[in-house]
Amino acid sequence: MKLDVCFTPNDFNAEKYSGYYAVVIDVLRATTSIATACANGCQCIMPVSSVEEARAIKLQNPDVLLAGEREGLLISGFNLGNSPYEYSREQVAGKTIVMTTTNGTVALNKAATAPKVYTMSFANASAIIYVLQQAKKDVVFVCAGSDGKFSLEDTLCAGLAVEQLHHITELSDTAMAVQAMYRDFSGNLPNRVLQSSHAAYLCRIGFENDIALCLQQDMLDVAPVFAAGVIAL
Ligand code: MLT
Numbered sequence: 498m499k500l501d502v503c504f505t506p507n508d509f510n511a512e513k514y515s516g517y518y519a520v521v522i523d524v525l526r527a528t529t530s531i532a533t534a535c536a537n538g539c540q541c542i543m544p545v546s547s548v549e550e551a552r553a554i555k556l557q558n559p560d561v562l563l564a565g566e567r568e569g570l571l572i573s574g575f576n577l578g579n580s581p582y583e584y585s586r587e588q589v590a591g592k593t594i595v596m597t598t599t600n601g602t603v604a605l606n607k608a609a610t611a612p613k614v615y616t617m618s619f620a621n622a623s624a625i626i627y628v629l630q631q632a633k634k635d636v637v638f639v640c641a642g643s644d645g646k647f648s649l650e651d652t653l654c655a656g657l658a659v660e661q662l663h664h665i666t667e668l669s670d671t672a673m674a675v676q677a678m679y680r681d682f683s684g685n686l687p688n689r690v691l692q693s694s695h696a697a698y699l700c701r702i703g704f705e706n707d708i709a710l711c712l713q714q715d716m717l718d719v720a721p722v723f724a725a726g727v728i729a730l
Pocket residue numbers: 523525526527528566569579598599600601602641699
């Protein structure tokens with residue numbers, strides 16, 4: 498089992514990672530919200546890259562929920578923002594959610610060529626690690642990052658997976674780096690992540706409570722899979 502890590506979606510290359518399973522990580526907050534929506538019984542989530550695409554789908558399918566964010570905030574006319582607190586059972590059970598976020602849904606669509614694409618966050622880390630361990634395939638973790646740049650929280654979540662997986666035959670340089678970072682920071686993860694630029698931004702716009710929620714490990718026993726344009730269990 499070879500493990501590799503892309504620090505940003507731009508580092509993902511379909512040819513280079515041909516045959517690898519992909520695991521997309523956007524801890525703050527897209528993949529935490531996706532895990533929450535799946536755990537609360539949504540029918541599926543369609544991750545799209547643009548607001549226009551989401552609105553066009555809603556025009557054809559009025560029953561879908563539009564969800565996501567730009568600059569962390571609710572998009573005009575959308576039903577849900579990107580706070581995991583909004584993806585309650587009352588809101589999402591049985592619903593199709595069309596989601597567009599700044600980095601997370603972009604990363605998902607970039608990684609879509611992989612034979613299997615999972616979405617991971619701290620909230621569903623063990624569920625994902627379990628399925629990867631069973632599959633014994635090569636894995637590339639694709640961190641959503643922030644506007645094309647490295648982000649600490651996604652990297653640490655990848656580090657947790659690298660640390661916990663067994664039967665590894667090869668670790669890339671980035672996989673070794675995320676493992677070392679995770680080992681160094683894991684004793685004080687919440688404080689470290691609070692110092693990250695996206696966490697600081699979310700605090701400034703009033704989503705401080707989301708950060709604590711997004712850092713709670715293994716609240717959700719779900720392994721969402723992205724296939725044929727939809728994320729489902
Ligand atoms: C993203 O996809 O960039 C995010 O999940 C941003 C956020 O809502 O915090």
